[in-house]
Amino acid sequence: MLLFFVTPFYALLSVAMGRLDPVFSSAEPVWNPIRWNPAIFPEVLGELFGGRLTAIFIRTFVYVGTASMLCLLIGYPVAYYLARHAGRWRGLLLGLIVAPFWINYLMRMMAWQNLLAVDGYVHRFLVFVNVLDAPRAWLVGHHETVILGLVYGYVPFLILPLYAALDQIDSSVLEAARDLGAGPVRTFLHVTLPLSKQGVLAGVVIIMLPLFGDYYTPNLLSGSPRTRMIGNEIDLFINSGVGGATGAALTVVLMALIAMLMAYYLFTVMGAARESQQ
Amino acid sequence: MVFHPRDPAWRRGALNRRELLRIVGGAGLSASLAGCGAGASFATDDRRRVLVGTPENPVQHPLFDDNPPIDSGLDIESGPLQIFNWAEYVHIPVLNAFSERYGVDWEYTTFYNNEEAIRKLRTKAGRFDVYFPPLEQIPKCIAGQLLQPLNHAYLPNLANVWPSLVSPFYDQGARYTAPYTVYQTGIAWREDMVSPDLEAMTNPWHVFWDPQYHGIAGMYDDFKETIGVGLYATGTNDINTADPARLEKARRKLLELIDLINVRFTIDGVYAKIPERGFALHHAWSGDVVQSRAYFPRDEDPSVMRYFWPPRSEQSSAGGMVAVETFAIPRNAEHPVLAHHFINFMLETANALSNFGWIGNPPPLRTVNPETFVSEGHIPPNLASTITTEDDFSIGQLPLQLPPEVEIEWMKVWASVQSGG
Numbered sequence: 176m177l178l179f180f181v182t183p184f185y186a187l188l189s190v191a192m193g194r195l196d197p198v199f200s201s202a203e204p205v206w207n208p209i210r211w212n213p214a215i216f217p218e219v220l221g222e223l224f225g226g227r228l229t230a231i232f233i234r235t236f237v238y239v240g241t242a243s244m245l246c247l248l249i250g251y252p253v254a255y256y257l258a259r260h261a262g263r264w265r266g267l268l269l270g271l272i273v274a275p276f277w278i279n280y281l282m283r284m285m286a287w288q289n290l291l292a293v294d295g296y297v298h299r300f301l302v303f304v305n306v307l308d309a310p311r312a313w314l315v316g317h318h319e320t321v322i323l324g325l326v327y328g329y330v331p332f333l334i335l336p337l338y339a340a341l342d343q344i345d346s347s348v349l350e351a352a353r354d355l356g357a358g359p360v361r362t363f364l365h366v367t368l369p370l371s372k373q374g375v376l377a378g379v380v381i382i383m384l385p386l387f388g389d390y391y392t393p394n395l396l397s398g399s400p401r402t403r404m405i406g407n408e409i410d411l412f413i414n415s416g417v418g419g420a421t422g423a424a425l426t427v428v429l430m431a432l433i434a435m436l437m438a439y440y441l442f443t444v445m446g447a448a449r450e451s452q453q
Numbered sequence: 454m455v456f457h458p459r460d461p462a463w464r465r466g467a468l469n470r471r472e473l474l475r476i477v478g479g480a481g482l483s484a485s486l487a488g489c490g491a492g493a494s495f496a497t498d499d500r501r502r503v504l505v506g507t508p509e510n511p512v513q514h515p516l517f518d519d520n521p522p523i524d525s526g527l528d529i530e531s532g533p534l535q536i537f538n539w540a541e542y543v544h545i546p547v548l549n550a551f552s553e554r555y556g557v558d559w560e561y562t563t564f565y566n567n568e569e570a571i572r573k574l575r576t577k578a579g580r581f582d583v584y585f586p587p588l589e590q591i592p593k594c595i596a597g598q599l600l601q602p603l604n605h606a607y608l609p610n611l612a613n614v615w616p617s618l619v620s621p622f623y624d625q626g627a628r629y630t631a632p633y634t635v636y637q638t639g640i641a642w643r644e645d646m647v648s649p650d651l652e653a654m655t656n657p658w659h660v661f662w663d664p665q666y667h668g669i670a671g672m673y674d675d676f677k678e679t680i681g682v683g684l685y686a687t688g689t690n691d692i693n694t695a696d697p698a699r700l701e702k703a704r705r706k707l708l709e710l711i712d713l714i715n716v717r718f719t720i721d722g723v724y725a726k727i728p729e730r731g732f733a734l735h736h737a738w739s740g741d742v743v744q745s746r747a748y749f750p751r752d753e754d755p756s757v758m759r760y761f762w763p764p765r766s767e768q769s770s771a772g773g774m775v776a777v778e779t780f781a782i783p784r785n786a787e788h789p790v791l792a793h794h795f796i797n798f799m800l801e802t803a804n805a806l807s808n809f810g811w812i813g814n815p816p817p818l819r820t821v822n823p824e825t826f827v828s829e830g831h832i833p834p835n836l837a838s839t840i841t842t843e844d845d846f847s848i849g850q851l852p853l854q855l856p857p858e859v860e861i862e863w864m865k866v867w868a869s870v871q872s873g874g
Binding site for chain 1: 566569572575593596671676717719855857860864865868
């Protein structure tokens with residue numbers, strides 16, 4: 176905890192509330208908290224809420240929310256099938272879901288760049304089978320391209336914890352529901368779904384954390400101002416040197432928002448644990 | 454130096470101290486003029502004064518007792534020569550020729566952007582022998598004592614350099630730097646996809662605001678360059694401005710591009726994306742246009758590439774950036790004698806020309822004739838307009854280092870443009 180969270184977080188605060196080197200125009204950390212200058216935070220919050228970064232901030236939430244929902248819609252049936260119906264194919268199917276991790280995320284996105292290019296194979300195929308009459312420019316600032324890219328990149332992270340949660344549901348509970356007259360749909364809605372709630376939450380939290388900080392997916396699949404996310408702004412400021420404090424402050428604000436999500440998740444998990452003990 | 458009527462006032466020397474402060478340092482900011490006829494400066498103490506030279510107000514950077522140049526007549530170290538530069542920005546056969554002549558190996562370390570380069574130089578973890586600072590990085594590198602003074606006894610080929618850059622305004626006496634290449638920022642396009650008549654436009658930069666280029670036009674993902682286009686497009690040629698009103702006008706103008714042409718900001722748009730038809734029109738570094746030849750697919754014709762630099766237009770009063778990249782030796786270089794010999798080697802005409810054929814930016818040497826670049830096959834006829842000459846420095850504008858308070862305002866404008874709001 177000290178090594179992996181407290182130290183980097185303290186360094187982040189030291190940069191956000193540090194000083195600007197007058198020669199190198201770079202953000203310099205101030206390690207003594209007594210000398211911290213928190214003036215950057217009202218400035219950053221002003222930019223996020225009603226300022227020049229408001230649009231990108233809202234867009235990030237819309238992208239993350241939509242991508243998470245799509246991940247769940249795709250991931251839940253897959254995880255359910257794996258846990259309940261895959262049988263002897265389960266190992267193979269799990270291996271296939273994990274397989275994309277063997278390839279670097281950036282490489283996979285660059286592959287999609289080529290596939291979705293105007294002269295790429297996806298276009299050639301769709302034109303060949305008459306789904307499209309002509310190639311479309313999918314990589315020039317379309318929200319749906321970036322969101323689908325995010326879904327593609329993160330859906331396996333949701334499937335695995337969800338699968339683990341569904342796999343742990345005692346089959347005798349499901350059989351009891353059926354014995355008491357519940358049909359498959361009612362059993363799913365009133366037994367399976369509530370019992371998998373923690374898995375859903377765990378999966379959603381796991382993908383939301385990196386989704387909020389993602390910046391390379393919009394870069395690689397769009398490059399347009401229309402599709403930039405807050406992670407792009409953090410990357411821009413931190414790599415600019417002079418904007419390092421702003422980048423660090425944006426990161427802290429984003430962390431605070433994500434911490435609220437985490438708090439809700441922990442609250443739910445603790446509540447579920449209490450219920451199971453009673 | 455001869456100045457062009459289109460030059461902004463600060464280049465023509467028509468400014469008083471207050472105006473110069475406003476432009477280079479920012480009115481009300483922590484800038485101050487250095488004395489003795491120097492350019493603008495900003496710093497916290499005498500020892501770390503950042504001197505920013507302009508053509509009318511050249512600066513001579515100080516020498517420090519604890520950072521002297523190396524002695525003359527020293528033997529060459531055994532190497533390897535540690536080069537710190539942008540990726541693929543020295544032609545490897547030229548490096549191998551140096552290696553063969555002096556019997557040493559070389560190692561090449563790259564950086565992604567200038568800020569990363571400065572960070573690595575400051576950590577002292579990386580000990581490099583040669584670094585290539587662009588014009589706007591030189592003042593801070595010297596003030597921060599990241600560079601060591603050059604010993605000209607090892608650099609007889611400095612005599613080959615353009616007269617205006619032998620003792621340049623940004624480093625009088627070439628105390629810390631020697632010029633490497635020169636380049637411009639203009640407009641590139643594929644003639645087989647679009648046909649903009651830039652010569653006829655009163656402001657060629659306005660081509661980016663033409664909706665017929667929707668989805669096929671791009672700009673650099675570089676705040677100094679692209680805000681510069683916004684400034685040119687709004688009628689100011691002061692590309693180092695600290696004036697919030699001018700920056701705001703440029704911001705609003707650039708934001709129009711999002712809906713008007715669905716602009717995309719990339720760093721490889723010219724050399725990599727135009728050849729594969731990802732863009733038809735792009736804001737372009739002259740060297741990128743030359744390098745694009747290598748990126749055209751086999752079934753495409755590279756001769757469709759065109760390049761235009763607005764200051765050369767008869768119809769236009771719009772400006773355009775022109776800049777210098779330099780050689781320098783980091784203060785903690787392990788092989789400073791070898792580094793001096795390398796700089797001297799690169800200033801030899803044959804080696805400089807060979808390197809030019811690869812990187813696309815010409816060497817500022819009086820011993821090469823830009824008019825023969827095409828006839829000698831260094832670049833194809835369709836790209837003759839990419840050649841930067843000594844005269845271009847009298848009609849273009851040079852990007853200078855901004856004071857931190859001004860730079861952060863530029864960054865905010867850029868963040869706003871990039872986020873679309």
